[in-house]
Amino acid sequence: MSLDLKFTFTEKKDTRSGFGDGFLEAGRKNPNVVGLCADLIGSLKMGDFQKEFPERFFQTGIAEANMIGISAGLAIGGKIPFAGTFANFATGRVYDQIRQSVAYSDKNVKICASHAGLTLGEDGATHQILEDLGMMKMLPHMTVINPCDYNQTKAATLAIAEHEGPVYLRFGRPSWPIFTPADQKFEIGKAWKMIDGKDVTIFATGHLVWEAVVAEAMLRQEGIHAEVINIHTIKPLDEEAILESVKKTGCAVSAEEHQINGGLGDSIAQTLIRHNPAPLEYVGVNDSFGESGTPTQLLEKYGLNAENIVKAAKRALARK
């Protein structure tokens, strides 16, 4: 049975390429934009910027802590550093360096984190960070962004270059549907209602926004009308949009490629519990590490695909 999707795609691409292309454009727009990478220039798609602006790009070698410190220093000198590595090494590895030199010191550093979540695939759990959103959103001053496809990642990259303050930008490795418009304006902190609905709200972030779009169509076939809201900014969270939607639908699902503990769902739960306690079901990794496998296999095994969003929506509805 074919699905009547409200958003479709003709092309797939990795979100890290959206970052790389946005980074190059940001560099062309603003000579203060500089880049750093810890021996993963190819993986982060930072090579085009490096080629065009060699004097504004710094290879740090495999030394992430040093890279964060240097970024803070470049920011003191008025530059806008984009520091790139895998999400695991961009967060957990350097948490105290970020905490003291970037967040607490309020430095205009953009931490650019690729290969986040399970969908990095075969490299396995050592590299599949599922705790980064939690760690980063806990830091005062930090803005946390997790875009959903190539176009949104590119737009987000351009937006954070113009935003003053520390930012954590999370993206990924797999080739993924491009279903949002190329010319979109990215507003930090402003949730995007992608699909109107009345029965249940699906709040999704990152790669799982696509799964939410698919889940919406599956639910509609069963007569359930879900609202889909794209939460690209985890922090600051658009509480207004969340409350407005749940006031209408009366229940919600959160969907993220992250631990349930400390993720987007947790933030939404805090908002709901304070203002409008309503049933909320989580789609996320349930207190476990990942493993090697293909992205599709892993999303299925760990309960993160459209089918699981559908099930969660039904559980939420039943609790209304």
Added chain:
Amino acid sequence: MEKQSIEQLQKICTQLRRDVLRMVHAVQSGHPGAPLGCAEFFVALYFDQLRHNPDFKMDGKGEDLFFLSNGHLSAGWYSVLSRSGYFPVSELKTFRKLNSRLQGHPATHEHLPGIRVASGSLGQGLSVALGVAQAKKIDKDDKLVYILMGDGELQEGQVWEAAMYAAHHKVDNLIATVDYNGQQIDGPTDKIMDLKNLKAKWEAFGWEVIETKEGNDLKSVIEGLEKAKAFTGKGKPVLNLLYTEMGYGVDFMVGTHKWHGSPPNDEQLAKALGQLEETLGDY
């Protein structure tokens, strides 16, 4: 384990290279370059040097232990572990697949024999190995702790914290080997972040340094490890600078960072296997 002839060990090296290539090819992911370059090291260590308990029990007491800090060499390590009896060779076919014990980077929670700590995030192994070595000292266990690190990996600050600690605490029951292949992901190490004079650096940190200049010559590798062993128990940690070639054994893979993390396609695999005779039987 009974000592084997150089000829026999050489055959195991060739088989290990075949295993690595077939493993990364099968899942079209993983890291062939460095394990190809470290085949002689792995085989010399596991089939000639390590005094392992024959039961492969994992309590780690009374035997030499090995740790792989540069976890992306997993394919090579899994091959040598299985070929030396830690688990069935047939399990190599599960590498990097869903529900496998052979994770992309070494992991413990699937309980694969021979693996005692996860690795993959670089720069952490030497610290762990130091703890193991000190536990052995407390227990008056006279066996040794071995560890392999990458040369690019040495760019991590933690390695030097560990280096300082090791000399200060006279951890002399440890032999650390550096895979000195001069390559890392983005290019040659001297272009990415120059390591300069590694021998002098380690010496300045208080280590006994030996150089194995022919890291892809089995006899030299064994001699180097013997020499390193002779330096243990003398109050200093021992470093073995192992000069290797990334991608060694396959003419179109050798000496370049291009094969650090790229699997061969069908045609490349066939060509590569044509240069490596099947000796012990493919998995």
